[in-house]
Amino acid sequence: MALDTLSDSTRQKLMGVSTATLATALYKRGFRNQAIQDVHPVGAPKGRNMVGTAYTLRYIPAREDLNPVSVFQNPDHPQRKGVETCPPGAVMVFDSRKDARAASAGSILLTRLMVRGCAGVVTDGGFRDSPEIGRLDLPAYHHRPSAPTNLTCHQALDLNVPIGCGDAPVWPGDVIVGDDEGVIVIPAHLADEIAEEAVEMTAFEDFVTEEVKAGRSIVGLYPATREETRTAFAAWRKQHKR
Numbered sequence: 001m002a003l004d005t006l007s008d009s010t011r012q013k014l015m016g017v018s019t020a021t022l023a024t025a026l027y028k029r030g031f032r033n034q035a036i037q038d039v040h041p042v043g044a045p046k047g048r049n050m051v052g053t054a055y056t057l058r059y060i061p062a063r064e065d066l067n068p069v070s071v072f073q074n075p076d077h078p079q080r081k082g083v084e085t086c087p088p089g090a091v092m093v094f095d096s097r098k099d100a101r102a103a104s105a106g107s108i109l110l111t112r113l114m115v116r117g118c119a120g121v122v123t124d125g126g127f128r129d130s131p132e133i134g135r136l137d138l139p140a141y142h143h144r145p146s147a148p149t150n151l152t153c154h155q156a157l158d159l160n161v162p163i164g165c166g167d168a169p170v171w172p173g174d175v176i177v178g179d180d181e182g183v184i185v186i187p188a189h190l191a192d193e194i195a196e197e198a199v200e201m202t203a204f205e206d207f208v209t210e211e212v213k214a215g216r217s218i219v220g221l222y223p224a225t226r227e228e229t230r231t232a233f234a235a236w237r238k239q240h241k242r
Contacts, residue, residue: 017049017202021202024201035182039166040143052089053188054091057079062102062153078156093122093176102146104127107132107133110133110138123142123165127142130145
């Protein structure tokens, strides 16, 4: 899937489902390693999911002679270039090797991504200026705050190549979904069918939650192994127009 081929319909479906539900849908297809581990929202919840195709940046360990502050003067520096070329609607994903000793980026670069219309950012390292980032209208996820400049530990090397982020494989164009709980990666070719199944699963789980709150046992209900459960769910969906 190219970076610009996430349909509006699929994007909208993914805006209304949880990463937990997506993880289950992926697990049914044999995918067990799609959750980005140990990342958390920066600041307060935004009240919406982060949904977009992955645009990636790969860091390697910094070598001191190659990373003076002056490298930022080069417009082709991969970190700077990435911020200026990440497509609107995409999520910029930083492979920081799970190393939060230095920042993957800071508030100025993330503000630029926000203004350019990007859907969000995620790093398995840390962001600096995290209080300011938390106030931006841009979903952002990291492991923890990190004040030192990225050059301290990281050398930006490659843009839009396959990476690992929080132990999850990320290919450019994969679909990234983040909610208040975490971030998950959907392989590009599965995005449409995973989104459709997740919407169905969400409706069923909402029905089950209502039934459990009303005192019903989960036996035969979750999973729906009894015909009366399936019949009741169909009636519930009709009533709730789900």
